[in-house]
Amino acid sequence: MSAKRQNFRAASTVGVILALFTLHSLSEGKVFEKCPLARMLDKQKISSRSLISNWVCLAMAESGGDTSKVTTLDNESANYGIFQINSKTWCREGRKGGRCNKNCPLNLTINFLRTLSMVVPSRRDRLDFLTDDLNDDIECAKQIYSDGGFGAWKGWRSTMASKQLPWAIVVSLFLISLPAVIDGKIYTKCELAKQLTANGISRTYQGHWVCLAMAVSGLDTSKTTTLPNQTANYGIFQINSKEWCRVGYKGGKCNMKCEDLVTDNVTNAIKCSVMIQQSKGFNEWVMWQKKCKGKDLPDITNCGAIG
CATH class of the missing domain: 1.10.530.10 (Lysozyme)
Structure with missing residues (x-):
């Protein structure tokens, strides 16, 4: 195959990808409001109900409740998803790995993979932390929390640890209205x-x-x-x-x-x-x-x- 033909095919491939970016900017992400997020976290038992408002506080501080958020850092790693899980320690870009054994996609392929996952469902595993399905996010966040508590998140340490936001009280009141979840125990x-x-x-x-x-x-x-x-x-x-x-x-x-x-x-x-x-x-x-x-x-x- 001639060099011109190879260049043409390469250019065509790039063109297809760019076209997909432009014509099919499809996202499986979701921006959660506080109370729906509290309901979701409570349903999936991320922690005892008494701490749900802390998890909501963390998610709002880190990502604004946006499951598709990606933040590129100066150390060539990135934070992914609603809990901004970092690729240096907890996941690996382009493959499963890290301490959570999860896949956080390469920045340059995120939009393409979102589009591809709509067409080929088997590709959804490439988007562990960027969809509105929070199973992987919660699983990894629980591991991070188990190792270092909420203090493992820099955003929590710098902005949330000593604050009681007004809406955290609203979330707590909302949770009271939900059916009881047996996390603790009432002793005799x-x-x-x-x-x-x-x-x-x-x-x-x-x-x-x-x-x-x-x-x-x-x-x-x-x-x-x-x-x-x-x-x-x-x-x-x-x-x-x-x-x-x-x-x-x-x-x-x-x-x-x-x-x-x-x-x-x-x-x-x-x-x-x-x-x-x-x-x-x-x-x-x-x-x-x-x-x-x-x-x-x-x-x-x-x-x-x-x-």
Whole structure:
């Protein structure tokens, strides 16, 4: 084949691609509004419901809720999708790889692959982070969060970690209206007594701890209370984020993630609460003063769980 013919065919190929860019600028991406995104994240169980507003906050800060967003960086990597997942660590451009074993497409082929994926569905795997299907985004984001919390995202650290945006409250109210999702647990008095025993709490004081939990959370491990000072109380003992824990990463005087205090495993909540009690006494909890101090404590003498 002559050089002219080869050049002609190459030019034709480029022309076809450019034509596809121009005539078929088809996108599978979607720009989510806050409440639909909250519904989607809750449905796919990205985390406990108490943290959904944080995920929405992160997505809005990173991408404006745009699943097709791509940001090219100075280090020759790029951030992809609604959570702006980086190609240097978490995915690989043009093939599956990285710590999430996901495919983030080469910047120059993104629009072409979008078009191709509409014609050949088998090519959709080339767009792991750029479609309105958030399965891959959520799977990888959960891994990132597991490794480093919300603090793994620079945008979170610089703009969101210490802020309580007005619409985050709206998202929280919206989530309350959804059917319950069992992420936490509502303990009985005896179940909590058993856990207190397992974590070394003297039987002498267990009535105070059970009374405290009943007063502040109704024994609900998943309870989160947002406060006017832009902090929040977490878990069965309502531990505050200003002093004792940090959202998205380990910190505070308990050196814990606040998120670790809202699971059905109350070990972390007990350990942190003991630190609070040893430092400031039960009086640190206003509700203990109102509901428990000098009052009859819950009767747990017949709880067979107490050894």
